[in-house]
Amino acid sequence: MVASVDTVAYLGLEARGVECQVQLSAGLPAFVIVGLPDKAVAESRERVRSALSAIGLSLPPKRVTVNLSPADLPKEGSHFDLPIALGLLAAMGVIDAEMLSHYVVVGELGLDGRVTASPGVLLAAMHAVGEDKGLICPSAQGPEAAWAGDVEVLAAPDLLALMAHFKGDSLITPPEPGAPEELGGGPDLKQVKGQETPKRALEIAAAGAHNLLMSGPPGSGKSMLAASLPSILPPLSPSEALEVSMIASVAGTLEGGKLKRRRPFRDPHHSASMPALVGGGLKVKPGEISLAHLGVLFLDELPEFQRGVLDSLRQPLETGTVSVARANAHLTFPARVQLIAAMNPCRCGHLGDPALACARAPRCAADYQAKISGPLLDRIDLHVEVAAVSAADLTLPPPAEGSAEVAQRVAAARNMQARRYEGQGARTNAEASPELIEAAAKPDEAGAKLLADAASAMRLSARAYHRVLRVARTIGDLAGAEQVGRIQIAEALSYRHQAPRN
Incomplete structure (x- = not known):
């Protein structure tokens, strides 16, 4: 039988x-x-x-x-x-x-x-x-x-x-779909005192799904800023929620049948191995970059990650997928993430402060920052310095504008991008191909001249050139501007990475 x-x-x-x-x-x-x-x-x-x-x-x-x-x-x-x-x-x-x-x-x-x-x-x-x-x-x-x-x-x-x-003795009742995951949770931007420039960069990053690197001394609020990002991101659309929930289902983290609505926020420790971050292992499983699909991958203490582990992110950040090839398996996982990274400027963390900096400054900063490869830095759209918070800043009242107000502007900008790229294989400015972004972010005459001069002076790569255009387009979307101008180009250029001075 x-x-x-x-x-x-x-x-x-x-x-x-x-x-x-x-x-x-x-x-x-x-x-x-x-x-x-x-x-x-x-x-x-x-x-x-x-x-x-x-x-x-x-x-x-x-x-x-x-x-x-x-x-x-x-x-x-x-x-x-x-x-x-x-x-x-x-x-x-x-x-x-x-x-x-x-x-x-x-x-x-x-x-x-x-x-x-x-x-x-x-x-x-x-x-x-x-x-x-x-x-x-x-x-x-x-x-x-x-x-x-x-x-x-x-x-x-x-x-x-x-x-x-x-x-036929006792029939099983069909189940109802689980209640969607509740929104909310996490720190609010109102909890961040001062740091107006980093908060502006965080808003731009959220609006266009751009990668962001924050550099500053210990205790300046980098981790709190990163943790506040989910509070200003729009919820997942139904199709996005299904994508994210499928990954969570395979990983066994989908609890109570609740379909995901919040964008994932993954913050692996800097001791994470390459299979843990990009996927793999004896039984190939999705890594942190796939578990953060359509959400945020936060890497704190960036230079403390192993050099090879960080460089393994270069291809997924560009393509939005990660292919794990093993002798017994060849699998592809989605990995369209927004990379948010934080780091100290040097090993002691107090570069630029004569009272606290070590005796090896600025050489220690060059050695510390050299742990991050240039190609990886080239894939990060926004680089921002986070200054130390003074005692006077801590006594200030909470800012008038919190996550709710910023989230409204971010949602409006994301809606503009969704309409702009509908049917063209992109959801945000960060996902737009070079051809799409050149058409969508074509600057006016003054902006084009500034971009051309800056690209020559800063020796921007083709990738960096298009990333400047993407950030400028996002800045324009936040302002409701139809065309990218000199102001948007100038602000986008101000966030580009500069090589450390010797």
């Missing part, structure tokens, strides 16, 4: 169909799983055996062979438990195999027969929609699966409930 159950294997953000074939044949009792299973899949034997025993069933005294087809596709994860168990029940005649053929099945089993959560259910649900089938998944992830759209979802708490449903 052979029974088949449809399930999936996850390859990056793709759910690829897998057929779980279960055969009961004469021979010495055995339980064998074939089809390139990893350790977690191989251990399904014991979980399935115990789960069946918990509901009063035992394996027949026959040879049980489970084949996960296609056999040359690596199978990873515990979500194969439930399809193996249902396939075995169908082969034993406990469940109608024809009824199972209309579903894609994912879920991990507990030893007591409970169906517990496993990563990637949202991807499995979208795969089921494409195959015009229903989905059987853990009850805790039913609200997550319901976001996939027009799909029949059986969110089962345990094996007994599934058996009762298929026999």
Whole structure:
């Protein structure tokens, strides 16, 4: 007797169909799983055996062979438990195999027969929609699966409930989509005293999704400014929310079936490895840059990251994707992030302050800043100095303008960009191709002359030239200007990186 159950294997953000074939044949009792299973899949034997025993069933005294087809596709994860168990029940005649053929099945089993959560259910649900089938998944992830759209979802708490449903004794109620994630949270710009120039740069960065580097002494407010950025960013659009939620589903961080609405904010420690930041590992998983897709990747103490780790960000920052190539896998993850970085000007952090700077200044600053490669700095649109906060600044009353007021201007600028690039493959000025930005940010005569002179004097690369145009276009959007002028070009040039003076 052979029974088949449809399930999936996850390859990056793709759910690829897998057929779980279960055969009961004469021979010495055995339980064998074939089809390139990893350790977690191989251990399904014991979980399935115990789960069946918990509901009063035992394996027949026959040879049980489970084949996960296609056999040359690596199978990873515990979500194969439930399809193996249902396939075995169908082969034993406990469940109608024809009824199972209309579903894609994912879920991990507990030893007591409970169906517990496993990563990637949202991807499995979208795969089921494409195959015009229903989905059987853990009850805790039913609200997550319901976001996939027009799909029949059986969110089962345990094996007994599934058996009762298929026999018609007690039907499982279809789940409702989980409530969207609530907005808000995080520091408000009103908490930042002084620092008007960095706050202006932060607003520009938010409006155009530009990369930003803040440099200043310890305690000047760099980390607080970065933490305030989510409070002025617009919420995710429905299509963006689905993209971000799919990544969170694969990573197993989508809680309670709540679709993401807040833009991600990831702040890895500077000891992070290259696979942790860009993705990879023995079992290839999305890294921090993918988990921050359509949001913010904040790197504090930038020069303290390993040089190779930082340089691995150069290609993803340019293309918006990261390709992880390994001997057993070649996967591509989305990585359209806004890089916000903070650093001290030198190792002691007090360059320029005669009372606190070390004896090696300014040489220590050149050595410290040389840890960051020029090509990476060239990909950062806005470079701003964050001055030390004085005691007098701390006694000032909170500023009149906070995150709510700035967020309105940012939202208006983002809406202008969405209309400008509609149907052209870009959402913000930072994503616009050189051809698009040259058309959208063509400066007037005075602005064009200033840009040409500055490009020659500052020896701007072609990338830097277009990034200046992108920032100038964003500044114009914040001001409601139709055309980029000399004022916008001048402000954009003021944020370009300057090589340290010896």
